[in-house]
Amino acid sequence: MKDVKTSNWGDYKVFSLINNKGTQVDISDLGGLIVNFYTNDIKGNRKNIVLGYDTPDEYLSGKCYLGCLVGPWANRIANGHFSIGEKDYQLECNEGTNHLHGASAGLGNKRWNVECTDNATLLLTTMVQGGEAGYPCDIEFKVEYHLSEDNALSINYQAFPQAMTPINMTQHTYFNLGEREDVLDHFIQIEANEYLHVDALAIPLFASPVEDTPFDLRKGLVIKDGLGHSNEQLENAGGYDHCWCFYSTEMKPVARVHEINSGIELQVATDQIGMQFYSGNFLNNESGRGSKKYNKHAGFCLETQCYPNQINMDNKxxxxxxxxxxYQHNVIYKVLTTKI
Incomplete structure (x- = not known):
């Protein structure tokens, strides 16, 4: 493994984890961002498999959460409201009546302290102060990124709150494993028998069997084929923006995505009970890296987490x-080249 390379990036820094296979993950102290994720395709060509911007200012002003760490609460809380014991709490609402991705306390806009613990590992830390976006207490966050020689990016999330509070962290990287401007030709497989059926505001109503629906990804399908179904859930969300249910808190493989032309496959394993598969439905002429325009379905996210709005559910x-x-949460994003 090569030593961590550090470079200035405007008022921020970028730290590069590079293994001996040439895979490189660039991570910033701004938002814990995955700025770049370079790997080789099946022909040996170097490819950046994540969407992004060129400058820190673009990340700070962007509304799509490209590449950032998300918390204190990833995903949505209905009406920004929850209770713990006899006490009610009101969080800031930044998506209509929803609290989304931490609102103004979001981890993706914070400057993180970064320590290179060895030549393959970065440890990032930051704080949310009590009262930010309505959160009840001070919370210390720690995130460790580790890149292995077999192209596995492991992320360990931890949080240490000073009082009782809901916490749900994730990574909001948008992946595109091919050369097309969208991910519709990607093949996706998710190992789940149920997904969360949502209302028009993307708040879960109940767990529903995937069988005989476009949410049955157990054997896998091409994303455009799934989106081609007439389905109220897909229509409400503009595509896939749903949480699949795993229930187990053991570390297990949960998903894989393959792009046939590049031969690049992304495999995901986690100890979380859920994963949001988002097919980039709300990307709309977003000015991205290298003057590219990101439009609908330009990238996909696989966000391991607990359930959206779980703080208002029976398992709160x-x-x-x-x-x-x-709080602790582990996920591994492993990249390899393979024929489908």
């Missing part, structure tokens, strides 16, 4: 953390 206790119960 599982997403409440405090001084004696800190």
């Amino acid at each position: 206790q599982d997403c409440i953390f405090g001084p004696n119960k800190h």
Whole structure:
């Protein structure tokens, strides 16, 4: 493994994890961003498999959460409201009546402290102060990125709140494994028997079987074929923007995505009970890296997490953390080249 390379990036820095296969993941102290993820396709050509911008200012002003760490609460909380015990809390609402991705307390806009713990690992830390966006207490966040020699990017998320609060962290990288301007030709497989059926505001209503629906990705399908179905859930969201249910908190493989022309495959494993598959439905003429325009379905996200709005569901206790119960979450994004 090569030593971590550090470079200035406007008022911020970029730290490059590079293995001996030439895979390189560039991570910034701005938002814990995955700025670039370079790997080789099946022909040996170097490719950046994530969407992004050129400058920190574009990330700070962007509305699509490209590449950033997300929290204190990833995804949505209905009406920004929840209760713990007898006390009610009101969070800032930044998506209509929803609290989304931490709102103004979002981790993706914070400057993180970065420590190179070895030549393959970065440790990032930051704080959310009590009262930011309505959160009840101070929360310390730690995220470790590790790139292995077999092209696996492991992420360990931890949070240490000073009082009881909901926490749900994730990574919001948009992937595109091919050369096309959209990901519609990508083949996706998700190992889940159920997904969360949502209302018109993308708030889960109940877990529903995937069988006989375009959400049955157990054997896999090409994204455009799934989107081609007439389905109210897809129509409401403009595509896939749903959480698949795994239930187990053991580390397990949950998804893989393959692009046939590049031969690049992305495999995901996690210890979380859910994963949001988002097919980039709201990208709309977004000015991205190298003067590219990102439009609908230009990238996809695989966001491992607990359930959206879980803090208002029957299993709410599982997403409440405090001084004696800190938050932890593991995910591995592994890249390889293979024929389908």
